[in-house]
Amino acid sequence: MFMSQLYSPTLRETPSEAEIISHKLMLRAGLMRRSAAGMYAFLPLGLRVIRKVEQIIREEMNAIAGQEVLMPMIQPAELWEESGRWKDYGDEMFRLKDRQGRQFCLGPTHEEIVTALVRSEVRSYRQLPLRLYQIQNKYRDEMRPRFGLMRGREFIMKDMYSFDRDQETLDESYWAAYHAYKRIFSRCGLDAHPVEADSGAIGGDVTHEFMVLAESGEDLVLFCEACEYAANAERAEGVRVPVEAGETPLKTLETVATPDASTIEQISRFLGVEPKDCIKTLLYVADGKPVAALVRGDHELNEIKLKKFLQCDELELADDETIFKVTNAKTGFAGPVGLSIPLYADYAIEHMVNAVIGANQDDHHTINVNLNRDFQVTEFADLKQTQPGDPCPRCSGVLEGARGIEVGQVFKLGTKYSDAMGATFLNENGKETPLVMGCYGIGVGRTVAAVIEKNYDEDGIIWPLAIAPYHVIIVPVSMKDEAQATAAERLYQELQSQGVEVILDDRDERPGVKFKDADLIGFPIRVTIGAKSLTNGQMEITLRKTKEKQSLPIEDIVPTIMNLLKDGVEK
Ligand code: ATP
Ligand code: MG
Numbered sequence: 373m374f375m376s377q378l379y380s381p382t383l384r385e386t387p388s389e390a391e392i393i394s395h396k397l398m399l400r401a402g403l404m405r406r407s408a409a410g411m412y413a414f415l416p417l418g419l420r421v422i423r424k425v426e427q428i429i430r431e432e433m434n435a436i437a438g439q440e441v442l443m444p445m446i447q448p449a450e451l452w453e454e455s456g457r458w459k460d461y462g463d464e465m466f467r468l469k470d471r472q473g474r475q476f477c478l479g480p481t482h483e484e485i486v487t488a489l490v491r492s493e494v495r496s497y498r499q500l501p502l503r504l505y506q507i508q509n510k511y512r513d514e515m516r517p518r519f520g521l522m523r524g525r526e527f528i529m530k531d532m533y534s535f536d537r538d539q540e541t542l543d544e545s546y547w548a549a550y551h552a553y554k555r556i557f558s559r560c561g562l563d564a565h566p567v568e569a570d571s572g573a574i575g576g577d578v579t580h581e582f583m584v585l586a587e588s589g590e591d592l593v594l595f596c597e598a599c600e601y602a603a604n605a606e607r608a609e610g611v612r613v614p615v616e617a618g619e620t621p622l623k624t625l626e627t628v629a630t631p632d633a634s635t636i637e638q639i640s641r642f643l644g645v646e647p648k649d650c651i652k653t654l655l656y657v658a659d660g661k662p663v664a665a666l667v668r669g670d671h672e673l674n675e676i677k678l679k680k681f682l683q684c685d686e687l688e689l690a691d692d693e694t695i696f697k698v699t700n701a702k703t704g705f706a707g708p709v710g711l712s713i714p715l716y717a718d719y720a721i722e723h724m725v726n727a728v729i730g731a732n733q734d735d736h737h738t739i740n741v742n743l744n745r746d747f748q749v750t751e752f753a754d755l756k757q758t759q760p761g762d763p764c765p766r767c768s769g770v771l772e773g774a775r776g777i778e779v780g781q782v783f784k785l786g787t788k789y790s791d792a793m794g795a796t797f798l799n800e801n802g803k804e805t806p807l808v809m810g811c812y813g814i815g816v817g818r819t820v821a822a823v824i825e826k827n828y829d830e831d832g833i834i835w836p837l838a839i840a841p842y843h844v845i846i847v848p849v850s851m852k853d854e855a856q857a858t859a860a861e862r863l864y865q866e867l868q869s870q871g872v873e874v875i876l877d878d879r880d881e882r883p884g885v886k887f888k889d890a891d892l893i894g895f896p897i898r899v900t901i902g903a904k905s906l907t908n909g910q911m912e913i914t915l916r917k918t919k920e921k922q923s924l925p926i927e928d929i930v931p932t933i934m935n936l937l938k939d940g941v942e943k
Pocket of ligand 1: 481512514521522523524525527529778779780781813814815816817818819
């Protein structure tokens with residue numbers, strides 16, 4: 373490819389729409405352009421990178437007996453009604469109607485379509501296991517599309533679905549995908565850590581996310597240095613510490629006026645106590661019924677945990693009206709004493725003595741509140757958001773935190789979809805049995821963005837060889853100099869004939885401009901051809917990552933490049 377013909381408009385300035393480095397660099401290097409919020413057009417270089425990542429994924433999916441298919445992106449509402457997700461998916465789903473008024477959506481994921489696809493064909497255990505995957509655009513009307521490819525509304529995903537006869541063989545599919553994911557990310561030059569995660573709207577119970585640790589990551593990962601434990605913070609388990617008989621004498625219950633102090637911060641300042649001495653009483657409506665959740669004042673409630681614990685379909689914070697009905701007070705003054713709704717408390721509440729709570733009375737709080745003496749809890753549970761510094765749930769270590777980018781996730785779905793949609797097969801004993809499913813996603817664009825987040829410097833992107841848009845760029849200092857132009861073209865031909873992906877910067881530009889573009893786009897190897905070195909029979913090789921330069925006799929250039937490519941460049 374000749375640079376003069378390549379459609380790769382580079383930018384010197386950073387477009388104001390971009391906040392994080394990968395987004396900035398993908399725009400500046402001319403890899404993509406935005407067409408609407410969360411929707412991007414890939415330009416030739418960007419698409420080459422995307423295709424390379426897809427190819428790595430394809431090879432690794434094929435290696436675990438995955439078979440590639442391509443399912444429709446437009447999906448009929450009926451299938452989603454069968455699974456119950458037409459309603460559950462909510463506003464994140466792009467919905468549309470055809471001319472007859474039938475409802476469809478733009479596929480945010482494909483569990484329903486793939487289950488419908490196999491239920492009519494898979495009849496016998498002999499047809500299992502079956503692993504089908506596709507690489508395709510997905511559509512999610514994200515609340516906050518941002519960070520370029522990180523959180524788009526249209527994005528490319530590889531999604532695989534496995535169908536097995538029982539839990540044991542599902543295990544095999546799951547771990548095969550898990551290890552394939554490790555290989556995929558490592559081949560893309562990424563260190564992606566599998567962490568325990570929450571299954572969210574997809575369902576199922578065992579799931580791992582693959583996290584690339586980076587400052588720009590939207591997730592918080594908690595991990596233990598002393599053991600292997602690592603989990604998404606929204607999933608990380610809290611530890612129930614046994615309660616020991618305390619020394620602190622229980623004081624007398626007292627209700628005090630606390631005008632205008634309704635938040636934990638205000639109340640602790642007003643009463644001169646620590647937030648950890650207050651109990652936060654949060655009122656929720658779970659499937660239409662009010663419940664109270666108690667967490668320590670310096671802790672956050674984890675709604676995912678609460679919802680799972682209550683096993684409810686809908687969970688919402690109670691509105692002012694409901695709060696008034698339940699507590700007889702305005703919002704901000706709820707407390708557990710005297711409430712007649714179920715009270716669920718986080719384990720940390722068990723250890724509190726002489727605590728501060730809302731008095732269920734406008735502008736009042738109650739102090740010196742004690743569990744059992746003053747109120748009873750319906751049930752204790754792990755409800756708080758786990759934080760860095762909390763104890764490890766597996767060993768005696770302490771959890772540390774780091775930001776992470778979720779590039780992939782693997783799920784054991786079990787029979788959630790096959791039960792709901794009647795996808796069964798006849799087992800060895802001729803018994804009709806639901807298919808046992810797993811699903812496995814990788815965000816292709818997000819993976820590319822994550823690679824850039826981890827591989828750049830002040831001059832631009834530093835592509836790992838495996839996914840670089842081209843391996844080598846040849847930069848003649850002046851194309852007007854016939855000797856340079858001829859030498860450049862000869863080298864270009866020779867590298868091409870060896871199968872090297874090479875670009876010749878044949879533009880009539882100043883060398884500085886060409887070098888800047890080469891660094892910005894991030895080709896792993898640059899060959900510079902200058903008048904002076906050429907008269908000495910030499911050319912110069914520069915490695916993008918280390919900036920290491922080497923002048924070599926012309927005849928050594930091709931073999932050196934071939935060696936660098938064989939070794940994976942880096943250096
Ligand atoms: P997130 O929690 O980041 O919203 P998710 O858990 O909903 O993602 P999955 O349904 O697990 O996403 O999708 C599989 C993969 O697709 C994710 O691991 C991620 O790499 C990618 N992905 C998900 N949503 C987006 C998005 N809006 N833009 C780009 N990639 C995405
Ligand atoms: Mg996910």
